[in-house]
Amino acid sequence: MPSESEFHQAISRRSDQWYGACLRITRSPDLARDAMQDGLLNAWRKRRQFEGGAQLETWIHRICVNSALSLVRASHPERWAPLDMDVSDETPTPDHLLHSMELDDQLQGALYQLSDMERVCFVLKHLEQWRIKEIAGDLNISIGNAKQAVFRATRKLRVSMAGLRSAS
C-alpha cells in the first residue's frame, strides 16, 4: 500500500500532468481544481486497492481523469445525451473565449473550438491513450459514437492548428 510520503512524491512529480489532463477535460480551472481534489482524496482512500505492478502516478492520474469526467458530465448533463452526438458545434461562451485567449498553449486554445463530447473523446484518445472501447464505456455512448467524436475532433483540430501555424 502506498505511503503518505509516496503520495507527496507523486504530487511533486506529476501533479502538473494530472492538472493539465483535468483542465483539458473540464475546460474550467475551477472544475479542474475540484477534480484534482476529489481525485486525490479518492486515491488516498482507495490506496489499499492499488496494485504495486502499476505506477502510483499513473494510477492517480487515471483517478483524477475519472473525477474530471464525472464533474464535466455533471456540470452539463444535457451535452452528454446520445442525441448530442448529432450536434457538431457548440458556440463558445464569452468566458470560454476569454480563457482560450489567455492560454499560451495553441492546442488548448484549439480544444475550445470543439464540443464537450469531441474534446473529451479526443483528450482521452489522443492525450490519455485510452482505447475507444474504454471511452465508449466510460462515457456511456456507443463505440460508433466514440469513433465519430474522435474523428470529428481530430479533423477540426488539424484544420485549426494548420490555420494557426500558417498565421504564425
Added chain:
Amino acid sequence: MINEETLTLYFYEDGLDETQRRQVEDALKHDRVLAARYQALQQELQALDEQVLSPAPEHLKHQWHDLIAREARLERQREPIARRTFPWPGMIAGFSAVLALGIAIGVFLRTQPDRPDLERVASSTLSAPVNPDSASSAFERGLERYLSERQLELASLTSRSNNEQSELLHEIVMQNRLFEHAAEKQQVPEIARLMRALEPILLQLAAQDTPPQDADALRRQLTFELNAMLTKLQQAPSKQPQTI
C-alpha cells in the same frame, strides 16, 4: 476507397478489426496518393502532442499536499481514539435497555385483546411511497441543525480548557466526516467539498501549538464559513442542492 476516419483509427491502432487493418496496410503499400495523405495525417496528429503543459498553480499544489497530510493525520488520530474511547459499558447498558423495552412491548401486545394486525401495519408502513425529495431535504435540515449547534459550541470554545477544546474540535472533525460521506451519498458534492474545506481550519485550531492570535483568526474564519454555509442552506430550495 479508404476514408479519413479509417486512416485516423489506423493511426491510433484502435477501433479497426484485423481485416480492416490489413486492408489499410495493403492500400498504403500500393496507393501512393493514399500513402501521402496518411503521412500528412500522421504529421498533423503527432504535432498535436507538441504542446506546452499548463503547470498547476503553486497554491493548489500546496493544497494537495495539505490534503494528503491532513487525511494521513486523521487516519492516525482516528485509530487510537476509536480504540481508547469506545464506550463498552454504555453500549451494554443501551443494549440491555433496548432488549428490556422490546420484551415489555411484546408482553404488552400479547395481553391486548384487540391488538391491530401487526403484519398489516408493518407491510403498509414499509410499502408507503417514499418522497425522493424527502431524503435530501431531511439531510439538509439535519446539516443545518448540526451546523447551528457547532456554531454555538465554537462561540463558547475559549471558555474550555485547551484539552477540552482540542477534543471537541477533533470530535467535530469526525462528525464533519460523517456529513461529508452522507453528502457524497446524497450526491451533493458541493456540500462534501465544503465540509472538507472546514477540516484544515479545525485541525489547525485543534493543534495546541497554534499561537493565540492565529487561533483567533482561525475561529473568526470558521465562524464566517459556518455562517456562509448556513445562509446558503437556508436560501437554497431542497430540490436544488447543487446551488448550495
